[in-house]
Amino acid sequence: MSKRLLGVFSGALSGVMGLAGVALAEAPRVATDIAPVHSLVARVMQGVGEPALIVRPGASPHGYAMRPSEAQALEKADLVIWVGEALAPWLEGSIENLAGTARVIELLDRDETHVLPLREGVAFAASGEDESGHEHEGHEHEGHEHGGHDHQGLDPHVWLDPENAHRWLGLVAGELAAIDPENAAQYAENASAAQAELDTLMAALKAGIAPVRDLPFLVYHDAYQYFEAWAGLHADGAIALGDASNPGPARVAELRDMAQRHNIACVFSEPQFDPRLVERVFGDVAGHGVLDPMASGHAPGPDLYADLMRAMARSLTDCLGTYR
Known part of the structure; x- marks a missing residue:
């Protein structure tokens, strides 16, 4: 050239x-x-x-x-x-x-965002109701x-x-x-x-969740009511009072008693919390699963949100399905 x-x-x-x-x-x-x-x-x-x-x-x-x-x-x-x-x-x-x-x-x-109290x-009160029993539109x-x-x-x-x-x-x-x-x-x-x-x-995920919709469960902290409301699920309670707090002995004892009385099917921990608390307190009365609301185990990018939804549904159906 x-x-x-x-x-x-x-x-x-x-x-x-x-x-x-x-x-x-x-x-x-x-x-x-x-x-x-x-x-x-x-x-x-x-x-x-x-x-x-x-x-x-x-x-x-x-x-x-x-x-x-x-x-x-x-x-x-x-x-x-x-x-x-x-x-x-x-x-x-x-x-x-x-x-x-x-x-x-x-x-x-x-205005596009649906929010809940x-x-x-x-x-927790029944899904769609506040503590006084009034329904939320x-x-x-x-x-x-x-x-x-x-x-x-x-x-x-x-x-x-x-x-x-x-x-x-x-x-x-x-x-x-x-x-x-x-x-x-x-x-x-x-x-x-x-x-x-x-x-x-x-x-597809909602259809997969349908068989376990009526089974009672507990979560580590109350992060999931938006997914519950969409899927027709309802957690009976949360172990921790807040996202960054650890439960006291009285709360743990009350939840364990409730788990036995209500035949709780599964108790869900989260990746950032020590699962030994759930295993130690509820191991002999309910199953144990893991929910990750932040998808921390998935690579960031355009596919992460779908991966998060799949993982949420899979964790719920795997643990609750075992109970059935």
């Missing part, structure tokens, strides 16, 4: 690479808080870019110290999508300080004021309702299109395809 042709080829190649760099740079810089939300956003952004994940897998979102790279991702973000201060109170100040110019979507503050006490925003950030008494584990996830896919596509109109069609196409995939998956 002559030097002249080589120069032309090299210049053309540099131009193509430069254009690719520009296209990559123009992809919106998006930061998300937890892996399940990150997964939904990643699915909508497929073919355009990848969002950043702030809370690393396996870590608790309730209290977290960001790494420099995570703080940098937040600082550079054009768009921040997070559950809200009821889940990660520490993150609100970080967003204000580091991502002051970014568009911020707090999912708990959106926290359940209280050792034993579907998709009510109990204890929640949009725009006022009043999340007191609100259960923040909203991603475990797949109907919320379904609506968020469309919400994310719209938000991305607003800041990146050139890729609006791609975002809409991705969201629509993801919604169809989720519909198919959840119909």
Whole structure:
């Protein structure tokens, strides 16, 4: 090849690479808080870019110290999508300080999000009722004021309702299109395809759960009522009072007594908690399973949310199915 042709080829190649760099740079810089939300956003952004994940897998979102790279991702973000201060109170100040110019979507503050009040006490009221027996209407925003950030008494584990996830896919596509109109069609196409995939998956999982819907069980902490309400399940109670608290002897004794009286089929621990408590206290009266609301054992990415739903359904049916 002559030097002249080589120069032309090299210049053309540099131009193509430069254009690719520009296209990559123009992809919106998006930061998300937890892996399940990150997964939904990643699915909508497929073919355009990848969002950043702030809370690393396996870590608790309730209290977290960001790494420099995570703080940098937040600082550079054009768009921040997070559950809200009821889940990660520490993150609100970080967003204000580091991502002051970014568009911020707090999912708990959106009309698209179905929220439920926290359940209280050792034993939970019947599904759909509060402690006084009053029914909650579907998709009510109990204890929640949009725009006022009043999340007191609100259960923040909203991603475990797949109907919320379904609506968020469309919400994310719209938000991305607003800041990146050139890729609006791609975002809409991705969201629509993801919604169809989720519909198919959840119909299959709900059918699989149906045979064990009426069996009583306990959870380690009360993170699952959104999934329960969707699937027609109902936990009888939680071992721990909060996400980061350990149960006292009196609570454990009361729950063990309830497990015996109510013929509890299964008690579920979580990966971040020592399973020996469940085995020691309930080993001779109920089965033992593991639920992971954060999908900490799965690789972050567009497939994680579906993997989370499958794992939840599998854990429930495996343990409760053994009881039958």
